[in-house]
Amino acid sequence: MYFNLIIISxxxxxxxxxxxxxxxxxxxxxxxxxxxxxxxxxxxxxxxTYSTGTDTEMYVRVFNRFSQLKWESSIIGNYYExxxxxxxxxxxxxxxxxxxxxxxxxxxxxxxxYIFIRNNSKDSLISVIMFICLxxxxxxxxxxxxxxxxxxxxxxxxxxxxxxxxxYIITVIIAYLFHSSALVGIIIYPxxxxxxxxxxxxxxxxxxxxxxxxxxxxxxxxxxxIGRTNYYSYRVGQENxxxxxxxxxxxxxxxxxxxxxxxxxxxNMHSGFYLYTFVMSSAFSLIAMNLNVLARATTYFxxxxxxxxxxxxxxxIHTEKNRVLVNLIxxxxxxxxxxxxxxxRPEWNTAFNYKNCIFSxxxxxxxxx
Numbered sequence: 001m002y003f004n005l006i007i008i009s010x011x012x013x014x015x016x017x018x019x020x021x022x023x024x025x026x027x028x029x030x031x032x033x034x035x036x037x038x039x040x041x042x043x044x045x046x047x048x049t050y051s052t053g054t055d056t057e058m059y060v061r062v063f064n065r066f067s068q069l070k071w072e073s074s075i076i077g078n079y080y081e082x083x084x085x086x087x088x089x090x091x092x093x094x095x096x097x098x099x100x101x102x103x104x105x106x107x108x109x110x111x112x113x114y115i116f117i118r119n120n121s122k123d124s125l126i127s128v129i130m131f132i133c134l135x136x137x138x139x140x141x142x143x144x145x146x147x148x149x150x151x152x153x154x155x156x157x158x159x160x161x162x163x164x165x166x167x168y169i170i171t172v173i174i175a176y177l178f179h180s181s182a183l184v185g186i187i188i189y190p191x192x193x194x195x196x197x198x199x200x201x202x203x204x205x206x207x208x209x210x211x212x213x214x215x216x217x218x219x220x221x222x223x224x225x226i227g228r229t230n231y232y233s234y235r236v237g238q239e240n241x242x243x244x245x246x247x248x249x250x251x252x253x254x255x256x257x258x259x260x261x262x263x264x265x266x267x268n269m270h271s272g273f274y275l276y277t278f279v280m281s282s283a284f285s286l287i288a289m290n291l292n293v294l295a296r297a298t299t300y301f302x303x304x305x306x307x308x309x310x311x312x313x314x315x316x317i318h319t320e321k322n323r324v325l326v327n328l329i330x331x332x333x334x335x336x337x338x339x340x341x342x343x344x345r346p347e348w349n350t351a352f353n354y355k356n357c358i359f360s361x362x363x364x365x366x367x368x369x
């Protein structure tokens with residue numbers, strides 16, 4: 001929990017130091033803040049120990065295995081997606097130390113989030129705080145393949161904004177070749193220009209509720225028929241609690257955003273996208289409560305909240321005093337939210353108990369000389 005509070009504090013102090021300067025424009029100040037912030041985040045991710053992150057040790061073992069195999073025996077008939085295997089093999093040509101995998105993926109993920117926030121957020125501080133407090137930073141230190149795929153989707157979001165469907169489809173396919181869950185990212189394209197409708201929202205939640213009731217049983221029966229165990233079923237209890245919390249959090253963002261838009265009576269072409277982001281996050285979390293395999297898919301919608309919520313606030317709360325007050329309250333709520341989860345649910349992700357390889361005495365057993 002101390003790591004979480006320290007990195008939040010560093011970012012808040014850094015933001016106000018940079019913003020106090022009168023020599024550069026606001027745009028340049030925001031960019032400078034994001035550059036330094038994600039340099040720090042990327043450095044901390046790259047220098048984590050192999051025990052930081054539930055799946056990190058597994059990825060280190062996989063790297064060691066792939067670095068010793070030939071191309072054809074690595075890619076054909078393997079559980080892991082082909083481009084992730086290729087990444088491991090290419091990195092092993094540079095060094096057979098698995099630290100290179102952690103460093104390379106950390107740099108790419110942190111750079112992608114920097115670009116995404118820089119190009120899409122109207123409040124860089126709130127976006128960074130949400131990236132930390134909604135636990136995305138810990139996910140990036142855990143589910144490496146998915147966060148590579150998600151980073152590619154975020155970089156490809158510029159194609160969505162420019163209505164270039166073919167380049168975006170290619171982007172999704174590339175992301176899919178790193179993690180199969182990335183296919184859900186294709187939904188982002190029609191969502192972006194979709195006008196908001198209460199009827200459509202009701203339909204989405206009704207569909208999610210029906211899927212929650214009926215689809216999970218169907219999927220489990222399929223697994224039983226083909227004689228396979230549902231990989232995600234072993235965490236049903238924990239995932240139910242987690243997805244219930246996520247559903248409540250993102251539904252609260254939806255209600256807040258809808259209220260502010262109605263109050264300001266100001267909408268733009270992106271207002272529907274902001275609202276649908278929160279709606280889809282809530283709906284997928286609802287389904288994932290009984291169909292854990294979709295918990296990964298939910299993240300592709302959740303992540304857009306780190307720019308959508310700050311933009312809703314910037315575009316609909318017009319007086320600076322009220323905007324500062326709302327931002328302060330939101331920061332306090334998110335800090336409290338993340339602190340409670342890290343304190344009382346540390347088993348959800350071992351990255352919560354962050355350790356740095358530079359200062360840790362922990363010895364790695366994964367490096368083959």
